[in-house]
Amino acid sequence: MSQNQKPSESEERLAALYSNATAVRAIASAVEGTIGPKGLDTMLVDARGNVIITNDGVTILNKMEVVHPAARMLINVASAQQAEIGDGTTTATLMAAALLAEGVAQVERGVPVTRVIEGIQTGVAHALERLELRSRSLESLGDDVLFHVAMVAGREHADIARLVTEAARLIGYDKLREETYRLSEHVIAREGAGSEVFQGVILNKQRMSPQMPERVENAQILIVDDALEPEEVEGEALGTEAGFLLYRQYKEEFRRNLERLVVLGVNTVFTDRGVSPVAEEVLGEAGVMIVQRVASKDLRKIAEHTGARPVKRTGLGKSPEEMQRVLGTAEAVYEEERAGNIRILGGRGTQFATILVGASTEEVVGERLRIARDAASSVQAAVMGGVVPGGGAVELWIARDVEKLRETVRGMTGFGVEAVARALRKPMTQIVQNAGFNPLEKVEAASVAQVERQSDALAIDCDDGAVIDVMERGIYDPAPVKLHALRAAGEVTVAIMRIQTVIRMREDADQDE
Known part of the structure; x- marks a missing residue:
């Protein structure tokens, strides 16, 4: 359009949609190169020169400097995927961007936005239903599937996959299926440490003083969810005689x-x-080990493992009988001097397995921690909801199911269903592209092979471009990861497509409500 040519009424009406779609596309382009076995890393640099080198989608998205509201919506989808499942953030981002792009393409053909939205909702609901039916339970596939799931999510770091798998087996499937339990929260990393699975709780802490015992057998454990200090007297009151007496x-x-x-x-x-000097003196002289400033989430782990019940400092005056009921026990608590951490072994409560990941430098520690947590989240998701063929194979299979649905949908709503079918090809397309092959040629070859052999497990080998059975190669994805990613992609796409106008609020607009 020339400078003198006015935008049409239709173009003005859809300006917000086009702007939002462009912003979403820009965000997706930041992570699309990381997906698949041939995906590359991204370097993030801040104004101070701090550097993060990572392949982790949610880390890239959360560290990016982003101001566009639609782009922020997409990043929130990735964050929600991470919070709910712990992995699959890049898949969710790519699916959302692809779905929005296909929806906009249909609008550009003249399909009303409302009809596209209806079709996308119909197509996504059908795809989710069909995807759930493709899930395989772990019991039907064998124990080695967990290792393969950890390998895929762990970006083929075999040492991390072994650690995560060992921890999962120590904990047991029943514990992994608990809604409130997160295996990824039991992964820690430390520079210079050796990698291991410890059957207990590990804290990245040290005892308060070197004069305190390095090891305590038959530990009687008190957890103070507070400062270990006397109760405070307000500053003004302390200046009075009564206040000073109260302080004493x-x-x-x-x-x-x-x-x-x-x-x-x-x-x-x-x-x-x-901890106050008085507490350090009294307890230290009695041979008590004190570990201070422990994070709340770690205190909860200790409590669950040892059977202790955290108390506030005001609760220290309980009767001996009451105090006995809040104490936890463990076979031993000791400081691993070489690794620089505190370990709690043999608690009377819930059994834990802590995954300790070591690396040579601070930057590498951070990335190995992210990789191990992704692997742990994927393993737990697989235990909870089963697995599907990886490599984009199952999405390609489901895309044909959605195409069949499109033939039965009357009116312009069918164009929205078609957008879903096209978007479902995106994961394999991007994986193949990142491997250096022509995605049009290879994805079509995989699709034809799936039809001929009636298998949803056929995809492209990223080394030589041949069609392979990904399950025979041990390439699995947890079904809950795929289901949540597709559901979230559909929801954010619909939300963005509903936006007709973007209006900047006054700075004090929220105060007027």
């Missing part, structure tokens, strides 16, 4: 409570915040 009373009572803990046999204390 709190200190004396605090010391007595500490001495009672020693009599009770408490020999290990974990605190959420700092």
Whole structure:
């Protein structure tokens, strides 16, 4: 359109859609090169020169400097995928961008936006139903499937896949199927440490003082979800005689409570915040190990593993009988000096397996931690919901199911269904492209082979471009990862396509509500 030519009414009406689609496409392009076995890394650099080199989609998206609201919506989809499943963020992003692009293409052909939206919702619902039917349970495939799932999600790091698989087997399928349990939360990384699976809890902490015992057997554990300090007196009150007397009373009572803990046999204390010099002196002289400033999530792990019940500092004055009920126990608590961490072994509560991943440098530690957490999340998702063929194979199979549905849908809604079918080809297309092959040729070859052999497990070998059975090669994806990614992609696409106008709010608009 020339400078003197006015935009048409249709172009003005769809300006927001085109702008949003362009922004989404730009975001997707930042991560599409990372997918598949031949995917490459991205270097993120901030204004201070700090560098992150990663292949992890959600890390790339969350670290990007993004201001466009539609782009932020797409990043939120990836974040939601990470929070809910723990893996598949790149897949969710690519699917959303592809679905939106196909939807916009239909609008450009003259299909009303509302009809495209209806078709996308219909197509996605059908695809989800068909995808769920393609899931295979682990029981029908054998134990080695977990290792293969960890290998794919762990970007073919065999050492990490072995660690994650070993931890999963130590914990057991029943624990992995609990909604509130997250195996990925039990992965830690440390520079210079050796990689291992420890059947207990590991904290990236050290004891408060080298004079405290390095190892405690038959640990009686107190968890203080607070500072281990006397109760405070407000600053102004402290300046009065009554306030000063109250302050002395709190200190004396605090010391007595500490001495009672020693009599009770408490020999290990974990605190959420700092520890006063009085507590360090009294407990230290009694041979108690103190570990301070432990993160809340780690305190919860300790509590669950040892059977302890966290208390506030005001709870230290409980009766001996009440205090006995809040203490946890473990066979041993000790500091691994070489690794620089605290280990808790043989708690009376829930059994844990902690995955410790080591690496040579700080940058590598961060990336190996992300890889191991992705692998752990995928393994748990596979245990909970089964697996499907990887490499984009199952999406290509489902795309033909959606194409068949399109033939039965009357009116312009069918064009939205068609957009879903086209978008489902995106994962394999991008994987093949990243491997250096012509995606049009290779994806079509895989599609023809699937029809001829009636198999949803056929995809492209990224080394030589041949059609292969990905399940025979051990290439699996957790079904919940695929289901959540497709569902989220459909939801954000519909949300963006519903936006007709973008209006900038006043800075104080939220205060007027």
